[in-house]
Amino acid sequence: MTIEASTPPGLKVVRPFEVTNRLMLAITIPVMLASLTTPLLGLVDMAVIGQLGDPHLLGGLAIGALVFDFLFSTMNFLRSGTTGLVAQAMGRHDGVEQQAVFWRAIGIAVVVGILFIAATPLVLEATISFMNPDKAVADAMSTYVSIRLLSSPMALGNFVVLGLLLGQGKAMQGLYLQLLLNGVNVVMTVWLGLVMGWGVTGIAWGTVLGESVALLVGLSVIYLQFRSVPNPTRARILDVHEIRRMFAVNRDIMLRSFFLLIAYAYFTRAGTQAGAVTLATNAVLMNFLLISGYLIDGVTTAAEQVSGRAVGAHYRPAFDRGVKLSFLWGMILATLMAIFFLIFGDAIVAFLIKSDEVQSMASLYLPWAAMAPVVGLLAFHMDGVFIGATWSRDMRNMMILSLLGYFAAYFILPRFFGNHGLWLALHLFLGLRGLSLLLILPSRARLQFAD
Secondary structure (H helix, E strand, O other): OOOOOOOOOOOOOOOOOOOOOOHHHHHHHHHHHHHHHHHHHHHHHHHHHHHHOOOHHOOOOOHHHHHHHHHHOOOOOOHHHHHHHHHHHOOOOOOOHHHHHHHHHHHHHHHHHHHHHHHHHHHHHHHHHHHHOOOOHHHHHHHHHHHHHHHHHHHHHHHHHHHHHHHHOOHHHHHHHHHHHHHHHHHHHHHHHOOOOOOOHHHHHHHHHHHHHHHHHHHHHHHHHHHHOOOHHHHHOOOHHHHHHHHHHHHHHHHHHHHHHHHHHHHHHHHHOOOHHHHHHHHHHHHHHHHHHHHEEEHHHHHHHHHHHHHHHHHHHHHHHHHHHHHHHHHHHHHHHHHHHHHHHHHHHHOOOHHHHHHHHHHHHHHHHHHHHHHHHHHHHHHHHHHHOOHHHHHHHHHHHHHHHHHHOOOOHHHHHHHHHHHHHHHHHHHHHHHHHHHHHHHHHHHHHHO
């Protein structure tokens, strides 16, 4: 068996590698396809509830989904942080550290998942207090959240498994696992929620089953991979310096995600205060932005992997080319998504929601949702570059700056322009995030690759 020589993280050894369109697309396309299944699952959930014709159930599902955006997306550092650290270890040709990163992250996933389950009553109380929905919406949300929280350890464990595979550039394996996860989820959601008539309860249990099956298969894949290479010692896994580094990176990514979701939460909250029809309309249209974001996530992940690998290899040419190519492919995807939603958006809304009021209002605000991917592309792209390079502090700080700008727009613009003003505030937030990171990218790169 051939064992690659490892390089200590602090030693800068240049290890050149070539970045091509083929390499970028080999990561982008599988991740894009895998990511697409996630928002499609959200659309399936809405379609199942939409067939019941009750806006209160749809509103409860929308708020419940937002809860998990907060809980799970805030913990997405278990995926993205693992990807960046593993990619850097790959750039150093340090296979043992790749495994050590995985075991550190999986330990965090298990502990946090158990804590989420224990905190179920607090989560429900905080959500109802913040959103202040009517009783029918609150009851639907509580049912959904209480059941789905049971999947927390499995969901977070799946983040870690996917993060390892993507950090190694094994995007196809990640695709297969995501297809399995969301495939089981969709089938069980339709069967339990619609065929069996369980409604919101069936949708929640479908998610629990999907996460559980995917984790079992994913851990089996990782076990077979680790069995063929040297394992890290316990001392290596528990290395204080590396644990501190992981926590620092993960802390900043978590805060960045938390602040991002605060922006989305206030967006949903404004819809709640405007009534059930506006809430349902914005929830449906926000899925267009989320679908585009998940598709662009393929490009973002490619930027993460190549940037992280270039930092680990201390090779500036690969970093620069990776940044340029990932942005180019991202712009192509974002533009295609905007055109698609402008043309077919009304038909999609009509298919998902039977309410004439929601369909009419959604048509009015459709251009905002359709153009959001183009406006937000730079932010998504810069996130990938900064996560891969583990420049997490800068990403966190620019997110705080952007959030302050968003709140200034959020509390002013809707007073004059109503729901149009709310969507404009969201666009300003997305644009400010991308531009602020782009401005500090050159200086960061110079420092990182200095001899």
